[in-house]
Amino acid sequence: MTAVIxxxxxxxxxxxxxxxxxxxxxxxxxxxxxxxxxxxxxKTTTVRILSTLDKPDAGFGRIxxxxxxxxxxxxxxxxxxxxxxxxxxxxxxxxxxxxLFAWLYGVPRQAAAERSEELIDRFDMGHYIDRPVETYSxxxxxxxxxxxxxxxxxxAVFLDEPTSGLDPASRLTVWREIEHLAAAGxxxxxxxxxxxxxxxxxxxxxxxxRGRQVGRGSPRQLKDALKRDALVVTFSNxxxxxxxxxxxxxxxxxxVGDDSLHVRTERRLDSFDALAVLAASGxxxxxxxxxxxTLDDAYLALTGHVAPDEGAP
Ligand SMILES: Nc1ncnc2c1ncn2[C@@H]1O[C@H](COP(=O)(O)OP(=O)(O)O)[C@@H](O)[C@H]1O
Ligand SMILES: [Mg+2]
Numbered sequence: 001m002t003a004v005i006x007x008x009x010x011x012x013x014x015x016x017x018x019x020x021x022x023x024x025x026x027x028x029x030x031x032x033x034x035x036x037x038x039x040x041x042x043k044t045t046t047v048r049i050l051s052t053l054d055k056p057d058a059g060f061g062r063i064x065x066x067x068x069x070x071x072x073x074x075x076x077x078x079x080x081x082x083x084x085x086x087x088x089x090x091x092x093x094x095x096x097x098x099x100l101f102a103w104l105y106g107v108p109r110q111a112a113a114e115r116s117e118e119l120i121d122r123f124d125m126g127h128y129i130d131r132p133v134e135t136y137s138x139x140x141x142x143x144x145x146x147x148x149x150x151x152x153x154x155x156a157v158f159l160d161e162p163t164s165g166l167d168p169a170s171r172l173t174v175w176r177e178i179e180h181l182a183a184a185g186x187x188x189x190x191x192x193x194x195x196x197x198x199x200x201x202x203x204x205x206x207x208x209x210r211g212r213q214v215g216r217g218s219p220r221q222l223k224d225a226l227k228r229d230a231l232v233v234t235f236s237n238x239x240x241x242x243x244x245x246x247x248x249x250x251x252x253x254x255x256v257g258d259d260s261l262h263v264r265t266e267r268r269l270d271s272f273d274a275l276a277v278l279a280a281s282g283x284x285x286x287x288x289x290x291x292x293x294t295l296d297d298a299y300l301a302l303t304g305h306v307a308p309d310e311g312a313p
Contacts, residue, residue, distance in 0.1 A: 002065060004029050004156045004187035005050065005079075010059035012045055012211075019045040021211040022059070027187040029155060032178060034202030035191045038303055042211040043191035044084060047160045050189065051081045064155050077105060079156040080149030084164075086141060087148070094129040094136070094144045095120070098151055105152030112151070119147040122180075123173060139170035146177060156187045163197060175201060195295040205295075207302045215302040219295055226293035226301060231271045234260040236284040244283050248274055253300055262300065265290075 003026035012020040020042045027033040035043050048054040050061045052072040061068035064078035081087065088097050095116065102112035120129050123143045128136060133144065142162065150157060159178065163171040178201050182188055192198055198205050199219045207215035207222070215222060230253075235241055238259035245252050245261060251274065253262040265271045271290045278285055 003027055004064055005189055006062040007046065007050060008060045010046065010049060010061060011057045012049065013057055018211050023208065023211070023213060025206055027189055029185045029187050030182055031204065032182050032188040032190055032202045034198040034205040035189065035208065036198050036205055036299065037208040038193065041208045044160055047083065047158045047189065047191060051079055051158055052076045078154055079158060080154045081158045082145045082149040082162055083160045086145050088133050088141065088145060090134040091132060093132055094125060097133060097144065097148055101148045102151045107152050115151055119151065123147050139166050142166060143170065143173060146174060150181065157181060159188065159190045161191055161193065163194060195299060199295045207299060209303045215298065222298040223293050223295060226298055228293065229265045229271060229290050230293055230297045231263040231265050231274060232256060232260055232289045233263060233285055234287040236286040240283045244278055247277055247281060254304070
């Protein structure tokens, strides 16, 4: 079986910035591929190239076997896109947008009407679907955006940070829909900065930073690769942090907030040793937390960035 989404050595520069520096991956039908990375990592650029909105400088993209540069119309028709910026017509009502996009994708009228009703029901959009889109809340618009992207039941779907800024209930609706899409055989490319989301939904995750792959595997494999406990220490006096950092040299992963350090522990320096070292030099610890590695820790170790808080810009 050939993959539905194929990216091979994609490269793209904007002036001096190498937005993509040789990314390769494939996504089969029924799989959710998670593209994870901090702001500016190249997630949206990848999605834009694969959905024919932008051209690669080098490398190939194929959707359902259609090259995104040589066969852009066929490639575009094979993929739904719910992006960071909406493709909806804001002056039209939600229902009219569904109809318009079904028509653009060549869905026969009767099938389009049935499919629209099904999506309105499934996404719980009945109470707002007959208002102009410009009156929608962020969450309402995102749900419609997602519905529109799949109205023609394309074999591939690109979801570019589909839940960023959503309230928990809307996020859950989107998560269920992504599960539903994969179960129905769709190849899903999901970009996200949300570790819980990738952990829950993705079969395979590629972590990228500055346009390059820095880690790859199943959520389980990425977590297992750490094989260490994560220790977060908070100091009574934030001024002690620099001294503590020097004492634990080589084990500090990053600063957290104003007064905490994230420390990587292993056999040579377990969490209690680390705390003992601090206590022996008179540094007062107000709180600490030891936990098994999460996908957050894996992300941090791979990119050197803390995953942003939900809702942060
Ligand atoms: N049209 C553009 N012109 C100039 N630079 C761009 C453009 N689009 C993206 N970039 C740059 O390319 C890099 C990757 O951006 P992007 O793919 O949007 O990252 P992400 O979606 O992971 O946050 C960033 O450094 C960004 O500033
Ligand atoms: Mg982006």
